[in-house]
Amino acid sequence: xxxxxxxxxxxxxxxxxxxxxxxxxxxxxxxxxxxxxxxxxxxxxxxxxxxxxxxxxxxxxxxxxxxxxxxxxxxxxxxxxxxxxxxxxxxxxxxxxxxxxxxxxxxxxxxxxxxxxxxxxxxx
Numbered sequence: 001x002x003x004x005x006x007x008x009x010x011x012x013x014x015x016x017x018x019x020x021x022x023x024x025x026x027x028x029x030x031x032x033x034x035x036x037x038x039x040x041x042x043x044x045x046x047x048x049x050x051x052x053x054x055x056x057x058x059x060x061x062x063x064x065x066x067x068x069x070x071x072x073x074x075x076x077x078x079x080x081x082x083x084x085x086x087x088x089x090x091x092x093x094x095x096x097x098x099x100x101x102x103x104x105x106x107x108x109x110x111x112x113x114x115x116x117x118x119x120x121x122x123x124x
Contacts (some may be wrong), residue, residue, distance in 0.1 A: 002027035009118030022096030030041040038092035047106040
């Protein structure tokens with residue numbers, strides 16, 4: 001069983017930055033595709049970013065390209081999401097997730113394990 005714990009959320013003004021962390025335990029982190037998703041009030045959960053385990057290739061939803069960066073440190077069993085130039089529309093609960101399959105997917109149903117989420121609020 002894999003446990004994921006997110007941290008780093010908070011309140012920030014528009015244009016500011018936050019760095020989210022997700023610590024994994026109970027599995028073989030280095031072989032998981034890791035993803036970040038978010039869910040705003042009244043909206044469906046949406047894909048934000050993902051990183052492969054094989055070649056560290058990264059994937060982003062168009063709305064965050066150039067502003068967010070996903071990275072991983074396999075020695076620390078941790079995946080990060082650096083968020084810069086934050087906008088009010090980035091306000092949501094952010095979740096990290098682990099996919100035990102090989103290919104990177106953007107569909108939340110493909111991910112096997114989820115963290116509890118961390119709130120990110122961007123004020124205008």
